Amino acid sequence: LILILDFGSQYSHLIARRVRDASVFCELVAHDISAEKIKTLNPKGLILSGGPASVYENDAPHLSPGVLDLDIPVLGICYGLQEITQTLGGSVVAHEKKEYGYAQLTVSTLGKEALFSDLEDDFSVWMSHGDKIHQLPEGFVDCGTTSNTEHAAVANIERNIYGLQFHPEVTHTKFGTQILSNFVHEICHCVGDWSMKNFIEEATEEIRKMVGDELVIGAVSGGVDSTVAAVLMKKAIGDQFQAVFVNNGVLRKDEDTEVQIRMRDKCGVHLTYVDASEEFLAMLAGVTEPETKRKIIGNTFIEIFEREAKASGAKFLLQGTLYPDVIESVSHKGPSATIKTHHNVGGLPEKMNLKLVEPLRLLFKDEVRTLGLILGIEEDSIYRHPFPGPGLSIRILGEITNERLSVLKEADSIFIHELREAGLYRQIGQAFAVLLPCKAVGVMGDFRTYEEVIALRAVETTDYMTAHWFNLPYDLLQRVSTRIVNEIRGVNRVTYDITSKPPGTIEWE
Ligand code: XMP
Numbered sequence: 182l183i184l185i186l187d188f189g190s191q192y193s194h195l196i197a198r199r200v201r202d203a204s205v206f207c208e209l210v211a212h213d214i215s216a217e218k219i220k221t222l223n224p225k226g227l228i229l230s231g232g233p234a235s236v237y238e239n240d241a242p243h244l245s246p247g248v249l250d251l252d253i254p255v256l257g258i259c260y261g262l263q264e265i266t267q268t269l270g271g272s273v274v275a276h277e278k279k280e281y282g283y284a285q286l287t288v289s290t291l292g293k294e295a296l297f298s299d300l301e302d303d304f305s306v307w308m309s310h311g312d313k314i315h316q317l318p319e320g321f322v323d324c325g326t327t328s329n330t331e332h333a334a335v336a337n338i339e340r341n342i343y344g345l346q347f348h349p350e351v352t353h354t355k356f357g358t359q360i361l362s363n364f365v366h367e368i369c370h371c372v373g374d375w376s377m378k379n380f381i382e383e384a385t386e387e388i389r390k391m392v393g394d395e396l397v398i399g400a401v402s403g404g405v406d407s408t409v410a411a412v413l414m415k416k417a418i419g420d421q422f423q424a425v426f427v428n429n430g431v432l433r434k435d436e437d438t439e440v441q442i443r444m445r446d447k448c449g450v451h452l453t454y455v456d457a458s459e460e461f462l463a464m465l466a467g468v469t470e471p472e473t474k475r476k477i478i479g480n481t482f483i484e485i486f487e488r489e490a491k492a493s494g495a496k497f498l499l500q501g502t503l504y505p506d507v508i509e510s511v512s513h514k515g516p517s518a519t520i521k522t523h524h525n526v527g528g529l530p531e532k533m534n535l536k537l538v539e540p541l542r543l544l545f546k547d548e549v550r551t552l553g554l555i556l557g558i559e560e561d562s563i564y565r566h567p568f569p570g571p572g573l574s575i576r577i578l579g580e581i582t583n584e585r586l587s588v589l590k591e592a593d594s595i596f597i598h599e600l601r602e603a604g605l606y607r608q609i610g611q612a613f614a615v616l617l618p619c620k621a622v623g624v625m626g627d628f629r630t631y632e633e634v635i636a637l638r639a640v641e642t643t644d645y646m647t648a649h650w651f652n653l654p655y656d657l658l659q660r661v662s663t664r665i666v667n668e669i670r671g672v673n674r675v676t677y678d679i680t681s682k683p684p685g686t687i688e689w690e
Contacts, residue, residue: 183207184224188232195350203362204373216247226254226369229261254341262344269318279311284327292324304355306347385417399499403440406501409553430458431572434590471690498535575690579618589616610642623673632673648682
C-alpha cells in the first residue's frame with residue numbers, strides 16, 4: 182500500500198492512477214492524516230501531492246507532526262516538496278517568475294542512482310508552480326536541475342525522502358510513469374502484484390465478512406456501475422444479493438427486456454423486475470418543468486424501491502459509489518453550484534435504515550470496466566454511454582405523452598444504431614436524440630406538414646464536466662436524418678446540436 186496525502190492538487194487522482202498502473206495499490210487520504218493513523222495502515226511509502234496553496238501562508242495545509250519521522254519512504258511532488266522543505270528547516274519563497282509548462286530536466290549522477298535510474302540524462306518535464314525552494318533542508322542534495330531552478334529534484338537518500346518540483350503524474354512529463362514506478366518499486370520495495378484479479382478475491386471476501394448471512398438489496402439500472410456491482414455481489418454471495426430493476430416508463434427502446442436478459446439470464450443475478458411505467462407516466466402527465474420531472478422520478482423511484490426493500494427483509498443496500506465520489510469528499514474542493522440535481526436516489530440509505538455496501542468505492546471508472554470484463558459481462562454493456570436517471574423524460578422537452586415517447590424511442594434507436602454501424606459509438610462520450618417542444622412546417626409529397634422536430638446530440642468527453650460536440654461525418658448525419666423522417670410518423674425535421682459544454686450542458690434539460 183502506498184498512501185497519497187492530498188494537498189488539493191487537481192492532479193492528485195492522476196498520481197493514484199499511475200501508481201495503480203504500476204500494479205501497486207494506493208489510496209488517497211487527507212493531507213493531515215495523523216502519524217498514528219499512518220502507522221496502523223502500515224504503508225510502504227507516502228506520496229505528498231501538489232496543491233494550490235503556498236506553504237508560508239497562514240492558513241496553508243500542513244502535514245501532521247511526526248509524519249516525516251516514521252521511517253517510511255516519502256516522495257513530495259510540487260507543494261509536497263515545498264512542505265517537506267519547510268517542515269525540515271529549509272525555506273520556500275515566491276518565485277519571481279511563475280513557471281507553467283515544459284522544462285528540460287538534467288539529471289545528476291546521484292539522481293541516476295535513485296529516482297531516475299534507467300532513464301535518459303536529459304528529458305522534458307511539466308512544471309506548474311508559483312513558489313520555489315530557496316534553501317534546502319540539511320541532508321538534502323540536488324538530483325536534477327532545470328534552467329529555472331537547481332532544486333527541480335532533490336533527495337535525502339539516507340532518510341529516503343525525495344522531492345520533485347515538476348509533476349511526474351501528468352503525461353507531459355516524459356518518463357513520469359517510470360519515475361513513480363521507480364519510487365514505489367525500487368525505493369519503497371512494493372512487489373507490484375496488485376491486479377483486478379486480486380481485487381475480486383479481496384472484495385468478495387470482504388463482502389462475505391461484512392454481510393454474513395443477511396440479505397443485500399440493490400437497484401440496477403443497466404448502467405455500467407450498477408451492473409458490475411451487482412455481478413460482483415452475485416459472485417460474492419449468490420442469491421443473498423437481490424437486484425431490483427424498476428421500469429420507470431422513460432427507458433429507451435427495448436431497454437426493459439435487454440436489462441432483464443442481461444442480468445438474469447446472462448449474469449445469473451437474482452432480479453426483481455418492477456414495471457411501474459404507468460405509475461410514473463401518470464405522475465409525469467402534463468409536467469414540463471425539468472426539475473419537477475427529476476423530482477417526480479426521484480421520489481417515485483424511492484417509494485417503489487423502499488417498498489421492495491421492506492418486502493425483501495434486506496439489511497444492506499448496495500451502492501455503486503466510485504472512487505472519484507470518495508475523493509471529492511476528501512479533497513478541498515469547495516461546493517460547486519447546483520446546475521442540475523443529478524442524484525435522484527440521494528437520501529435513500531438514511532431513510533431506510535440500511536447499512537451500505539460499496540464494493541467499487543476504491544475503483545476508477547476504467548478499472549470498473551476492466552473488472553466488468555473479467556467478471557464476464559458483455560462488452561456492449563461495459564462500454565455503454567451513460568444514461569441519466571430521469572431517462573427520456575428530460576429528453577422530451579415539453580409534455581410527455583405516450584406518442585411523443587414512442588417517437589423519441591424510435592429516433593434515438595435509429596441514431597445509436599447508425600453510430601454503431603459506422604464504428605463511432607465508442608469514440609463518443611454520449612449520444613442521443615432529443616424531442617423538441619415545437620413543431621415545424623414541412624412538405625411531404627404534395628402536402629404541407631406541421632410536425633415534431635428531433636435534435637441529435639453527440640459529444641466527446643472524458644469526465645462529462647466539459648464536452649465538445651462531436652464532429653460527425655455528413656453522410657452519417659444524412660443517413661440518420663433520412664431514416665428518422667421517413668420511418669417515424671410525426672417527425673418532419675432533424676437538427677444536429679453543435680454546442681459544447683460549457684456553455685451548453687450535455688442534456689437539453
Ligand atoms: P449535463 O446535462 O449536466 O450532464 O451536462 C452531465 C452528465 O450527467 C447526466 N445527467 C444526469 N444523470 N440524473 C442522472 O443520473 C440526472 O438528473 C442527470 N442529468 C444529467 C448526463 O446524461 C451527462 O452524462
